Amino acid sequence: MKINFLIRFSTKFGQNLSITGNIPALGLNKLENALPMSYLNENYWQATIELKSGGQESIQYRYIFQTETGENILEGEQERILFLDKNSKIITVIDTWVYAGSYELVFHTSPYQKIFFKEFKGLSKETSGEYTHLFKVKAPLLSENECVCLLGSSQSFGNWQTERPVLLERKDKWWQVGLDFSSDQTPVSYKYGIFNIKDKKFVRWEDGGNRILNLNHPADQPVVLHDGFVRLPANTWKGAGVAIPVFSLRSQNSGGIGEFSDLKLLADWAADTGLKLIQVLPVNDTTATFTPKDSYPYSAISAFALNPVYINLQQVAGNQYAAALKAYANQLQNLNSLSEVDYEAVIELKLKVLRELFDIQTNDFTKEKEYQMFFEDNKHWLQPYAAFCVFRDQFGTSEFQKWKHSGTFNKNEVEKLSTKSSEYSNKIDFWFFVQYHLHLQLKDAVAYAHSKGIAIKGDIPIGIYRYGCDAWTAPELYNMEWQAGAPPDDFAVKGQNWGFPTYNWHRMQEDGFKWWHQRFHQMSNYFDAFRIDHILGFFRIWSIPIHAVEGILGRFVPVLPIHVSEFSNRGIDFNYNRFFKPFINQNVLKQIFGDKADYVAKEFLEQQSDGSFALKDDFNTQQKVESYFAGKEKSEYNRQLREGLFDLISNVLLFEQEGSNGQEFHFRISIMDTPSYMYLDDHVKYHIYELYVDYFYQRQDEFWKQEALRKLPALKEATNMLICGEDLGMVPHSVPEVMKDLGILSLEIQRMPKNPRTEFFHPKDAPYLSVVTPSTHDMSTIRGWWEESPEKTQRFFNIILGEHGQAPLKCEPWINRKIVLQHLNSPAMWSIFQLQDLLSNNETLLRPNPHEERINNPADPNHYWNYRMHLTLEQLLKEKEFNHDLRSYLENCGRASNKTNEVENRITA
Incomplete structure (x- = not known):
């Protein structure tokens, strides 16, 4: 043929x-x-x-x-x-x-x-x-x-x-x-x-x-x-959704934190109001330290395992073992009455109760056909994860480098631990038991949401936890000597250091991105769509050396470096020590430390023959300074010294490319704000700035585009979930083009315009393949933002909202509602709102203090992610007037779902 x-x-x-x-x-x-x-x-x-x-x-x-x-x-x-x-x-x-x-x-x-x-x-x-x-x-x-x-x-x-x-x-x-x-x-x-x-x-x-x-x-x-x-209008369908972390949900039956079962009530409310989608933050297991640090949902010990903190104990017990929960009823009720999540107390209690339920149920669950299917489909990650948890608990740390044994992953050893003859068998089976029930509960909640016509959107973090199971089992997939983060912006002036190792993309590509395929397969069990956290990382990732603490000392990787000859081509006499090492003289010390300058010079510096200073070897990295002050008294004086020394260390113009023998360099970002740059003569300043602009904004764009095209098409091919990209920050010019060509939805935020010439983005200008939102979990809510800068909100009030006169000092419900309606009327395919922003439309439902509604502050690496709804989902379902009003807004903007889950008329003659 x-x-x-x-x-x-x-x-x-x-x-x-x-x-x-x-x-x-x-x-x-x-x-x-x-x-x-x-x-x-x-x-x-x-x-x-x-x-x-x-x-x-x-x-x-x-x-x-x-x-x-x-x-x-x-x-x-x-x-x-x-x-x-x-x-x-x-x-x-x-x-x-x-x-x-x-x-x-x-x-x-x-x-x-x-x-x-x-x-x-x-x-x-x-x-x-x-x-x-x-x-x-x-x-x-x-x-x-x-x-x-x-x-x-x-x-x-x-x-x-x-x-x-x-x-x-x-x-x-x-x-x-x-x-x-x-x-x-x-x-x-x-x-x-x-x-x-x-x-x-x-x-x-x-x-x-x-x-x-x-x-x-x-x-x-x-x-x-x-x-x-068929050539028909394809930009007429529009939907709206609500975004809230699972941990922030509150119901009458949850145990001090939102649980997977609470998604059912949220789906009821979403269907009642006409919303079509529920967006959550990552739900993977973060139990590394059993401290508030584990509340950070982007720091999971496994990219596959679900977080035990979201389990509903009543469902695990069922009718048969319900009596086992009676002794804990008061504790669960007390935790559930708290205004914020007590993460430590919740996870401690839940794991304690789960172990009791596991002991009394023996291994009956392993005989269930659904469990056997679950195990076979997931054992590639489930067995290593269970072993990791056992060793974490045995040695009191998830830092596997500190374990007395098994710090290097051995697949055969892990498989032996799972056999019935192993001394670890019972402990391993416990984690199988927990993950199986989490799987059942999330699957059940998602199926219920689907029956209501509601889609569930998940979130894929850009990195993995340095001391987690993924790094333990396959360290070759990650660059462990680097830390991922973000360059400086208005929200974090010294950049962000997330601490994650960066991905070794070359190694991942060798097996056709197998790890990513497995990850997407796991997510598709529960999610219909997902948000790629920091999609810019697929073009280039802000990489911070392991010896640095602040994000300011990072650089993009991969990147085309500056060759030493480029300086001489511009008439610059290249001075290695002057450009590459921290520039410290007496004036710089006075500028940073004031009356503490002499003390700093004596304790932390060495004076050079030319009168300048160099950091002593014990203090020449931020990590060394951090370690030194970790043992000191927590005082304002020591904090100022510590941060001042950080500023000295970052007072450089260039970083040397490893292995280049002094021939290739990278610019430190924001060099114009450094004393080192200020003390250059005008000729050198001018030409260094020319090179700086070329390095960050010109030479890299096509290079970064090709880098993304090595990854994103292959990853998109691996799943049929709807993909949305979080494309915020220092966005290369090629990013919108690549996302558009791949059909990946962009994220558009009113107070974070991508056009540097505008102060605010207007939702009416959003592309169709996008998600518009007035705020995200990394920002204050609409009402919280309104109070941060009266000058800025005044301009927003007059220019974006089109209102005359003086802006109110507080964001009144009518203002909040007008902002929400701007987004609902956007041409974007999706408008998604934090629940807090929707509740702020109503005077009686909003939380009195808007600053208590913020989920995360990226500038604070130790932020406690413990925000909870201030009313229960059951209460929200009873708010008939509010729910009716919200549904009418959605219907008028063409974004409401049909209660019978029928397809609306989307094509007109």
Whole structure:
């Protein structure tokens, strides 16, 4: 059998196309082995393969576009399947290239296919009868009772008569129909349209000009046409969601912290108000120290295990073991009455009770078929995680480098620990038991939310915990000598140091990003969509050396360095010590330390022959200074000394590239704010600044783009969840382009405009493929922000809200409501709000002190993540007037879901 592939695609000189697919002739889905195509004419490329008869029943394939620079771009269509007719000697396929950033592809992701769009139940019979051409097309945004139809210039097409169009049948995600053109000899023109089968009425034509079909194939050589998407408006669907960490939920039955079971009540409320999505922060296990530090949800000891703190003990006990909880009823009630989460007390009590429940239930759970399936699907991470927890508890630390044994992971050893003959067997099984019940409870909550028409959106942290199970089991996947963070911004003037090791992307790519595939598979058990925390890290990550404490000492990795010759090319006499080492003279000391300058010079510095100073070896890194003051009294005096020494250490212009022998360098960020820069002469200042701007804002962009294209397309291919990127901060120019081309939704925040020439972003200017929100968990709420800077809120009040006169000192509910409505009226696909911001629409429901509602402060590395709702979910469900008002806002803005979970009319004639 011979198969002729034709694809409609217009190219320029130097560009090429190829085909990849699941058969040897198409390279077995390996891009490097894809079949090259040949240029046919300005509209088509072609390729031909021959297959042995009686073999393959179908072929799944897709096209690859290669730019003139050699960049490979996969098309967006992943479901192009050709069923082979054994009676045909030749099959011709005519395809349409599908742009990976097409809006329509978003509607084929999990939340839309599983939850929002009701499956069409009209025409579902198989295409039958004789035909010469099989037409296949997609149309995700149809209303109930609507189907795709065909009209055209021949008798087979109905001669353009809208009263008698050719109706297509729905098969999987394709609409298709087979037509016989054996009696037609000339090219025919046609268009798709929409027909309502209930009303028997033609609804509308697709947009654009006519499609043309040349009938130059013999009748015994069937033609399959994949026509892409019906050309209909694809930016009309809009949804709204609520964002809240699981730990912040409060119900009458939760145990001092939000639990997975509380998501059911939240889903009830979301469905009642018309919201379509619940967004949560990471829910992975963070129990490393059993202190408030474990409240940080982005510091998980496992990228796969769920956090035991979210378990509902009553559900674990069930009716059979409910009596075991009676002794703890008062403790649970007291914890649940607290205004904030007491993380330490909650996790301590829950693990204690879980161990008792495990002991009295013995190993009955292991006999359950669902557990056995869970174990087999997850044992690649579950066994190492359980062993890690056992060793953590045995040695009193998660820092595996300090364990007396097993500090280096051994897979065979871990598997032996899980056998019944092992002395650790019972302790290992306990963690299997906990994770199994967490899995059941989260799956149950998600299934309930789906039944209410609500999608669940998760969060993928950009890093892994340095002392966690992932680093223990596969340290080669991470750069352990570096710390991830963020460069300085208005929220953290010295940058952020998250402490995570950075990803070793080269190593991850060697096995096709297996770890990421496993991670996405695990997430897809529970989530329909996810937010990529700090998507900029896939372009380049702010990397801080292990000896630094503050983010200011970081640099982007990877990055193209400055060569030493670039200084001399600009007439700069390169002085290694002056540029590379901290610049310290008497004036700098006075400037930083004031009357403590002499003491600092004596205790921490050494005077050089030229009168300048250098840090003593015991204090020449921030980590050494941090260790020194850790043993000192916690006083304001010592704090000022410590931070002043940090400033001295960071008072440099350049960092040397490792292994370059003094030939390559990186600029320290914000050098213009350093005393070192201030003391340069004007000529050197000018040319150093030129190099600085080139380094950060010009030479890297294409390099960073290619870096992202090595990772993001492969990762996006690994999942059908809807992907949203948190693209905030110092954004390279290529980021919006790459995200758009991949169909990844951006994040747009009103007070963090991406245009440096504007003070505020207006939601009306949001792109369709985006999420708009007035605040995130890393920010103050709307009301909290309003009180931070009266000058700024005054400008916001007049310019963005369009109000005249003096802005109120506090953000009154009518102002908060107006901001919420601005976001609901945005053209963005999604508007998502922190629950606190929605409650602030109502005078009686808002929390009196808005500053108690902030979830996290990124400038504080020791922030306690313990915010809780100030009312219960049961109370919220009873607030009929508030819920009715919110639903009316959503309906008026076209964002409300239907209580019956039916698809709204999204296409108008």
